[in-house]
Amino acid sequence: MKNYHFIAIGGAVMHNLALALVRKGYQVSGSDDEIYEPSRTRLENAGILPHEYGWFPEKITSDLDGIILGMHARIDNPELIRAQELGVPVFSFPEFIYNQSRDKKRVVIAGSHGKTSITSIILHVLKDQKVDFDYLVGAQIEGFDLMVRLSDAPVIIIEGDEYLTSPIDRTPKFFHYKHDIALVSGIAWDHFNVFPDFEDYKAQFSQLMDKTAENGELIYCEADPLVKSAAENSSTLGQKTPYKAHPAEIRNGKTFLKTGTGLLEIGIFGDHNLQNLQGAMEICQALGVSKEQFYHSIPSFKGAAKRQEILASSKNGILFRDFAHAPSKLKATVNAVKNQFPERRLISVQELHTYSSLNQEFLPNYAESMDAADTAVIYLNPHAVALKKLKLMDQATLREGFKRADLILFTESQALKEYLNSQNYTNTNLLLMSSGNYDNLDLEPLKAKFNSNEA
Structure with missing residues (x-):
């Protein structure tokens, strides 16, 4: 039985990973200086809620298989220091996800905006089409009780964030997933506290594109001029697939996709969502789902939590x-x-x-x-x-x-x-x-x- 300890277990994605590992049969413990709902109740129901808040170096022992370090922790965290002293392996969240999925086809959805929606659409369609897959998404999605799944599925869909990896790794999270397929939806300056220079911010996405392997695929939104320029200038030898908003029309406050067989009503709207939908379709087709199957599944998608x-x-x-x-x-x-x-x-x-x-x-x-x-x-x-x-x-x-x-x-x-x-x-x-x-x-x-x- 694997045994992992989470430093900063209360975070939205961190506690979901902890629950996913419990479901996988691993032994899990954790610490945090504050834990809010719904993380608190979910950890408590799984039997892994810390007994008290704070950091306790005595929890770190040499028999641990690893530490999973959250971004919320500081570099001088007492538990982190103890792990380093004992030589216990320390994984950032994305490093751990990669290690759990190195034998899978890894699909990374990136961009300053739209990545949660695109990932959610893909997950909905794959589930509806009964495709076996693992995933990591940044929001709670209807029909999925966790934001993380790790199994023996051959594919994993990952929402790739450009934010810093951990207190001891100041590079973007999405570099660590080593994608086979990457999608970039848009580039618009964000995380000013980390990337105060816009050129540096844009460079992170260019580097991600360049990391696409020769046998991989880069899917990008050509409607975004910054994404289009970065993709066209990328040094990757992998396949480049541009996309833009799916053709649609609005009638009486409802949006209908224009398809080869007529109009199809959907539950999301707006030009960016039509771009997101088309990007998700490109990913699904790359994974073997046909357009017809996609169109069959998309009408029942109602959107990710807190997205319109x-x-x-x-x-x-x-x-x-x-x-x-x-x-x-x-x-x-x-x-x-x-x-x-x-x-x-x-x-x-x-x-x-x-x-x-x-x-x-x-x-x-x-x-x-x-x-x-x-x-x-x-x-x-x-x-x-x-x-x-x-x-x-x-x-x-x-x-x-x-x-x-x-x-x-x-x-x-x-x-x-x-x-x-x-x-x-x-x-x-x-x-x-x-x-x-x-x-x-x-x-x-x-x-x-x-x-x-x-x-």
Whole structure:
């Protein structure tokens, strides 16, 4: 029986990997300085929730088969230091995934935006077509109880993140998977705290493309000029396959794919999602799934969690939640909702939550990203700004950065709640975008307004 210890077990992907290893029959332990829901309950139900928070070097013994080190841990973590002293192998998350899948065909989905959606579509279609596969995805997906699966399947689908690997490895995660097939969906500056220079950020994707083996395949979105340029200039000798948005049309707020046999209604919308869908189709075809099989499975796909997710709806209004936080994601999501429902008023609410979004130097990248919204609202928490040791931006600064003179700013969750609950949502869509939760904003009153036909 293999025996692994997780340093920072409470993270979204880390705790899912821990649960996947328990399911595989491995012995698992872990530590963390804080664990939130749903990680806490899921670890507890599996019998591997740490008895107390903190770091305990005595947990690290020489009989461990390895340490799995989370990005949340610091380089001076006492358990990490103890493991290094004992010579216990230390794996980053992506290194461990590679070691578990070195004999599989490895498919890596990368890009500044769209990678979770593309991965989710692929997983949905493969499952519907009864293809055996392993996976790693960055969100909870309907029909999958874990975000990680490791078995003896011949293929693994991996959502590849460009963020740093671990405290002791400052290279992007996606380098470590050593892909057979790579897809790059888009390049738009993100992770300003790690890549303060855009040229350096773009270079990470070029390096990923160059790592495609001669017998491998690089699938890339030619609708993104930065991706197109990087792919066309890549030194890889592998096959290059460009794609763009799947042809479609909108009728009465519904999107239909144009196929060789007629129109096909789907449950997702927006130009970026049509690009994501086409990219997913290219991957599925590379894995032996035909277009006909793809078209058979895609109508039942309703989207990944927090990606244009419908929380509540009425006959003339929808409450959406979306993970969008980077400028490109924000603009794509706002435009998609407005284009899908052009006759409805759109109120868009964006929480500035990440280091990049709260940094005034990065702010110009948000210019015109909320132009399609009829009402644009920004929420930020002064405490979150202080924790990141950044300057709190005022409404005038944000209006200049977003190039939106009527932008509304809230810095208290209660004030935002009162504002949203006071709105008339007749013939109106409300789009909530954040990688956070607006400081635990209670969404139930808003859901009730939409579900009770007050919208």
